[in-house]
Amino acid sequence: MSAAANVLVNASAPSNETGYRTFTLGSFKISRDEYFVHVTWPAKGQQMKHIMSADAFLRAMMRDVAWGFFYGWVNFDGMVGTRNKYGQVEFYAGRYAPAYHDRGLDLVETFDTPLIMATFKAILEDFTNKGFDPFAAPDETGSSWVGKKNGSNTEAIDRQRQACKRMPGLPGDAELRTDSNGYPVNRAFADVVQDAPEVHAEAGFENDVHAMNLFAYLSRSDVTWNPSVTSVCGRSLCCPTTEEYILPIKHGNDRVEWFVQLSDEIEWEVEDKLTGLPRAKAIMKAGDVAAMPANIRHQGFSKKRSMLLVWENATPELPEMYESGKLQPYPVNF
Template identity: 70%
Template sequence: MAATAIEIGASPASNETGYRSFEIGGFSFARDEYFAYITWTAKGQKLSHTMSADAFLRAVMRAVAWGFFYGWINFDAVFGTQQLYGRVKFFAGRYNPSYRDQGLDYEEIFETPLAMETFRTLLRDWTNDGYDPFASPDETGTGWIGKKNGDNNEAVDREREVCRRMPGLPGDAPLRTDDNRRPGHRAFPAAPPDQPEVYPEPGFADEVHAHNLFGYLSRSDVTWNPSVSSVVKQSLFCPTTEEYILPIKHGNDRMEWFVQLSDQIDWEIEDKETGRPRAKVIMKAGDVAIMPADIRHQGFSKKRSMLLVWENGNPELPAMYERGELPVNLSGEF
């Protein structure tokens, strides 16, 4: 039986700018040369929110690549998504007291395939030739500005690399090499490409396995996009390379751990509900810290750095936190 195509709400291309506009439920999305516009209705009033098209596309890119990730993806202080694991909530103003207190916030839940197809189609349409929302600003420039000018589907269709156990094992995700078009990144000229010395006894070549994780990371061609590189049951090592600003503010629905493998990232921490500033966490090589389950965070990396995001992928965790069965941080331990 042929798969049923998902119908999304999309306009014809604008005669003026060449971009299509999109609708999902009570939300509509439009862009022009510089900006993305999100509109909704609350208390009988039409409301709109304006973002730089560059910032909006970088955020949509992560939402699509991460499959809406864990918890909340705040595009900024107004618009975002919440992962409901099978469904996705879009919200505007819900976590912004100025909107919320006036009853001007709006939220709506969608089946994940519809939300994903809407965002994926929007991303393909609004991304111009030569612009890569996964890349750092230094790498991709200003191709996002202006009327529609071609596309860059090769860039926006890149999928998150996820291993089952560890890259390089038989039947698992491949290692990154020159041969599979994953050259070393310009930012890591000093990262040694060497591999560990592995000496398996006969019959154990498939089980005695190691690789250069830092070398693997030095071949990443994207920013702020964790891969999954080793798995212990639901414990997921999700290393990533970071440069400039995390394009979203990630709201946690569970404890998330960061291990700074190289260089430095500054994290701005805000209250998850209100967005009020709580702390700034400055992490340097070798540092380990929690992002608690009751915050949202945004990272700033002045040079391309290596970050290990460590996740507990247990799908039961959000409900356990909501029932108060788990602490939001470890402060009760000491």
């Protein structure tokens, strides 16, 4: 066992064969080999088993950790994932795969957030090899995730999500991204204009008259599918992000979420939140706006790195309002 922030993470000694540890979280065991991550759990007197490609697993777990388990469900795939209960987190296998759930072959266990967070961080650290960045697009990070245990990439997995209090660049708020603070323009946004707005502040108003180049800021994002916060209006958060390849998780909403496509194109597959049955496809191009209802899960596909503004309402009562039926899962009737 290892202690992280006064939380005990249950991990085996490194395997003699692969060098990776096996982690125990409640009744679940999580292990990896050269190519795959294996999740096992007991059900109806037998040991159930799920397998995922290790790169897909690490990309999904990386988002779950970076987002603090996010709003609602983070499905690593159609079988395993987490549900944020805000203070506690459910980890499940098969719960939202009807063939398993209907036969009692699924398992859901609830953990205090610090325990599951510490366990996930320990798994990420152990399962991520040197040179592999779970936040990067495949074209940027290659195949160093393959094989036996080979070093680690702590710098990549310890990145902090950039969230402003009001707007980046204001005194005391999040920094703007520049070459000098480690944010060069991403290769896929080399053509994005880097000019700055003209800001003419009268004396005494230098801290109140403020603007930034949001597109330039996004062009310098060093991560994919990891929203930052760039403006705060009460509990309304604009959370733009840059997207390339596949959203590594299927996000199940516990509230209505909105997307504004700022550049390029993303194709979204929308499924029923509980069953995974297909409901719609949304192909969003620059300027498109669409709601993701509170009763769906969705996954995006972006063939070229694109800019997406995710718009969230952080009102804490929202999940209960949708769960209880006080709010319909759709934002408007017309």
